[in-house]
Amino acid sequence: MVFHGGLTPFLVDDKSKKARFCAIYDKLLGKLRSLVFRKEKRRTFLLRQLIKRYRIAICYAEFGPVGVGSVEACRATNTRLIVNFHGYDAFKIDTIKEFGSGYKELFSYCEKVVCVSRSMKSKIIDLGCDPQKLIVRPCLPNAEFFTLARNPILNKLVFVGRFVEKKGPWLTILAFNEIIKTHKDAQLWMAGDGPLLGVCKSLVKSFDIPNVKFLGAIGHQDVKKLLTSADIYVQHSIIAENGDREGNPVAVMEAMAMGIPVVATRHEGISETIKHNVNGLLVEEHDFIDMSVQINRLMSCRELKADLGSMAREKIKEMASQSTIGFLS
Structure with a gap:
């Protein structure tokens, strides 16, 4: 099941009638919550609802910032979280500045951190990740x-x-x-x-x-x-x-x-x-x-x-x- 829709994914490509009804229900609930909470909190609520509805056991977050956006929903549902870093998310200066503190929370909660090179592994360790959680896996060709x-x-x-x-x-x-x-x-x-x-x-x-x-x-x-x-x-x-x-x-x-x-x-x-x-x-x-x-x-x-x-x-x-x-x- 693929979730998408930003740094906190809250959309799913399920065209069934039940899914469409649930999506409308979730959006209405989310909008009500948005009167009280920030947009980020609303998206976390929607992601949490999707995890529960589809009985997700493991969330695999592509890119570090998406992992950061998924932590709260995964923790609330006791869902395992694995994050895959690819490049900019480990090295770009403004990205590190924006998500640096979030990365520490992500590294603390997530089960594994996948990266695509040994040099990236060293950088992610510098950002505060436990080396025991890191796995080097390049994105190989089809x-x-x-x-x-x-x-x-x-x-x-x-x-x-x-x-x-x-x-x-x-x-x-x-x-x-x-x-x-x-x-x-x-x-x-x-x-x-x-x-x-x-x-x-x-x-x-x-x-x-x-x-x-x-x-x-x-x-x-x-x-x-x-x-x-x-x-x-x-x-x-x-x-x-x-x-x-x-x-x-x-x-x-x-x-x-x-x-x-x-x-x-x-x-x-x-x-x-x-x-x-x-x-x-x-x-x-x-x-x-x-x-x-x-x-x-x-x-x-x-x-x-x-x-x-x-x-x-x-x-x-x-x-x-x-x-x-x-x-x-």
Whole structure:
């Protein structure tokens, strides 16, 4: 059963007549309570009602702030709570400032805290979590990515992700600007949307960089189709000025699962998944020149591309075989 509707989830996708009647009843009760209590209290009441109605035994909260918003309802119903941190919720400065005290209450009540990298685990310990409650579990790709047939276009670089600071899309473009000087047939296809998309388009226009295609936001099936044509996957993740950073990017692991060689940065979970010169290539954050050098290495050696791609696939298979949700039992 999936609850949604903000930091304190209070909605459910149940279209039955009984569910619709109960939802109306709960909303009326909630509005009456809102005359006395704050909005947060009303949403906690609604979540508590949902937990009781559907006899929920365990709540699995995606993202730290959602966990904070769920604590009161779970405690009131004696419901087990597990929370999964993904990235911004552990690192972003304003998020820590807003939810820091709430995290302490969350860590005290919840049964387990799941995070996606060892570096994130250290950060969550610093925020006050008992190390014994922490479990490292990356969000691994769907098994389908292991079986997708590739038909790579020579020297086609692909990036999939939000155009935000921590993804460093402009640094990927600057690296490509170096590549295109020696590989005139190279292409850079970038899928995603976000606040930096316009800036990145302006950068390409200002430097008159050819063969860069911005696809905007695309669906899951289109992502799979795009990756099947990728020769190399590129991602220049960095620590943003506001502290935001990656957990362990799923798009990178999806590419690896397909056997696509990856050039990325030594950043958080990426450097825990990719070992330089073994199953991918890594550069330091902001070093777009070295990124272009590493991409050029791949473009100049088919054997290296094949070897790194093969080892990348094996790495994700190994991670998948070790992953389990047995801690829910």
